[in-house]
Amino acid sequence: MTTLRSGTSRKVSLLSSNGAPLLASVAVPMQKNEKEQVKGWLEAMQSSSPPRSLSGIDDEKNGISIKKLTKDQYEKWVVKHPSALHMFETIYKQARGKQIAVFLDYDGTLSPIVEDPDCAYMSNEMRTTVKEVAANFPTAIITGRRRDKVYEFVHLPELYYAGSHGMDIMGPAKGCNGYKADGLQAKDSKGNEVVLFQPASEYLSLMDEVCSILKERSKKFPGARVDHNKYCATLHFRCVSEEDWLALAQEVQTLLKAYPELTLTQGRKVLELRPAIEWHKGKALEFLIEALGLSDPSKVFPIYIGDDRTDEDAFQTLKKLGFSCSILVSTVSKDTCAAYSLQDPFEVMEFLQRLIRMKGSQKIYMCNQGSIL
Ligand SMILES: [Mg+2]
Numbered sequence: 038m039t040t041l042r043s044g045t046s047r048k049v050s051l052l053s054s055n056g057a058p059l060l061a062s063v064a065v066p067m068q069k070n071e072k073e074q075v076k077g078w079l080e081a082m083q084s085s086s087p088p089r090s091l092s093g094i095d096d097e098k099n100g101i102s103i104k105k106l107t108k109d110q111y112e113k114w115v116v117k118h119p120s121a122l123h124m125f126e127t128i129y130k131q132a133r134g135k136q137i138a139v140f141l142d143y144d145g146t147l148s149p150i151v152e153d154p155d156c157a158y159m160s161n162e163m164r165t166t167v168k169e170v171a172a173n174f175p176t177a178i179i180t181g182r183r184r185d186k187v188y189e190f191v192h193l194p195e196l197y198y199a200g201s202h203g204m205d206i207m208g209p210a211k212g213c214n215g216y217k218a219d220g221l222q223a224k225d226s227k228g229n230e231v232v233l234f235q236p237a238s239e240y241l242s243l244m245d246e247v248c249s250i251l252k253e254r255s256k257k258f259p260g261a262r263v264d265h266n267k268y269c270a271t272l273h274f275r276c277v278s279e280e281d282w283l284a285l286a287q288e289v290q291t292l293l294k295a296y297p298e299l300t301l302t303q304g305r306k307v308l309e310l311r312p313a314i315e316w317h318k319g320k321a322l323e324f325l326i327e328a329l330g331l332s333d334p335s336k337v338f339p340i341y342i343g344d345d346r347t348d349e350d351a352f353q354t355l356k357k358l359g360f361s362c363s364i365l366v367s368t369v370s371k372d373t374c375a376a377y378s379l380q381d382p383f384e385v386m387e388f389l390q391r392l393i394r395m396k397g398s399q400k401i402y403m404c405n406q407g408s409i410l
Contacts, residue, residue, distance in 0.1 A: 075286045082274065082303040085346045085371065107369055114370030114378075121364045121377035121388050128362050128377070129395050132338035135360070137392065138216075138331050139170050140322055140351065142343030143180040143187050146366050146385055150305060150344075152275055154182075154264060159190055163382065166389050171195045173396045175216040177325050179203055179318050181309065181347055183266045185226075194229070197329075201268035202302075202311060202347055203321020206234040216329040234324065237268045240298070240312040244268055247296060247310060254288040261285055268311055275306040304345045318343070319350030326358075334359050340392075342366060342385055349374055364388070 121128060141147060147167065148157040159167075170176050177197035180187045184200025184207055191198075197208035209231060211217065217232075225231045248265040251272060255261035260276030272289060274282055289308050293301055300313035322341060331337040339358065341351045344366035352374035355361040365375035366385060379385050 071287075071290060072283075075283060075290055078289075078301065078303055078308060079282055079286055081346070082306065082308060085303060086305045110370040111368065118365065118373065118375060118378040120384075121362070121379050122384060122391070124377055125388070125391055128340075129392075131360060131362070132340075135336055135338040136331065137174045137396075138326070138329070138337060138339045139174050139176045139389070139392070140325070140339060140341040141167070141176070141178050141385075142318075142345065142348050142366075143178055143182060143190065145305060145344035145382070146342055147178075147382055148190065149382055154262070154273065157190065159382075160386075163386050164191065164193065166386050166393070167191065168193055168195070169393045170389050173393055175329050175331065177208070179321050179325075179341075179343075179351065181266060181269060181271065181304065181345075182264075186266075197325060199318075199321040199325065201237075201266050202309075202316075203318050203324070204235065204237040204268035204312070204316055206321060206324065207231050216331065234328070235268075236316050236320075237312045237314055240268060240314075243296070243298065244270060244312070247292060247299065251288070251292060251310070254292070255285060258285045266309075270310040271304075272308045272310075273306060274308070302347055304347055309347075317350040318347055319352075319354035322351045322354050338362065340364070342379070342388070 143159075144150060144154070144157050147163055148159045151157050167176070171193060172195075175197075176195075177199060178187060178191060179199040179202075181202050182200055184198050184205045187200055188198055194209060197206065199206045207225070209229075211230075244265070244267065248263060248270045251270050252263045255263055255272060258277050258281045260278065261281075262273040262276070264271040264273070272285070274285065277285060286308060289301065289310065292310065293299060296310075298313055299310045302309045302311065322339070326332050326337070326339060331339070338360060339355060340362040341348070341355055342364040343351060348365070352363040352365070355363045356374050362377065363375040364377045364379055364385075365371065365373045366379050366381065367373075368380050379388060
């Protein structure tokens with residue numbers, strides 16, 4: 038039986054005696070500091086989501102237009118994090134003579150953010166673009182989603198995929214663009230040879246249990262949705278009334294206390310529970326760079342594009358590496374370690390297409406010079 042301690046004297050069971058999740062939530066009054074913790078999570082979650090005022094509603098508060106305020110803040114912010122399209126020549130000059138490697142988040146980066154996460158499709162034009170990127174550079178998708186789910190959306194077998202915030206990495210056994218990763222040799226569901234790396238595999242049954250409890254607990258909140266992202270339980274707030282957010286987040290807090298093996302992260306209208314191991318998108322990026330033999334900074338130029346707080350770990354990893362290009366996808370000002378910005382997946386596609394064109398023109402130049410790239 039799993040139990041939790043709330044405060045110093047209360048003890049509440051989360052599982053019934055036969056191990057099944059309890060269907061009803063146990064009402065435990067929140068202590069003041071517990072409430073502040075939950076509020077902090079929600080504030081962090083909101084700060085990583087664009088405000089509604091940008092979606093057409095120009096709220097007026099004390100005579101100040103929130104839309105205008107947000108726009109003014111963005112204009113100041115973008116000076117510090119300039120558009121990667123405007124800075125393309127500079128970025129490409131830094132990359133000249135080096136092997137470019139491309140690492141991409143999925144939601145909000147390759148696909149638009151939508152209310153139903155099952156409908157976050159990427160366009161055919163984006164798929165064609167990513168395919169061409171992979172034909173020119175070693176390429177990986179690093180996402181919070183389940184690896185198999187993101188593969189359903191992207192459907193390009195030539196890429197590396199790091200699902201569950203990098204805790205579930207798989208790539209083609211023959212490698213990507215000539216770069217082959219070391220790892221456990223395995224077969225995918227279609228019998229194809231693949232390489233696998235799963236640093237949190239011992240947490241799989243625990244995550245099944247936690248997702249099951251969280252699904253039951255969130256049922257009483259209309260619009261709440263839990264995705265079992267294999268090594269990560271993702272609770273979506275996007276379609277939940279803001280009046281319910283505090284109580285819903287309290288359910289997460291209750292679970293977190295019951296399972297000290299887990300940790301919490303915030304994203305765009307989501308709270309996520311995952312194994313409290315020293316592993317995240319930044320570690321997955323490091324792993325892939327190392328495994329693909331791309332760790333010599335004098336020869337390699339990694340590019341990472343992402344839109345969320347969980348991508349900050351990858352931006353920090355690149356900052357430590359030195360020569361690299363980190364790009365945050367955002368229409369609003371945000372605290373970020375990323376050097377550059379792009380506004381939306383359309384701009385991401387344009388940036389990737391320019392990379393491909395630049396590589397093509399470099400090939401022609403090198404052939405004219407009598408060299409083989
Ligand atoms: Mg994202």
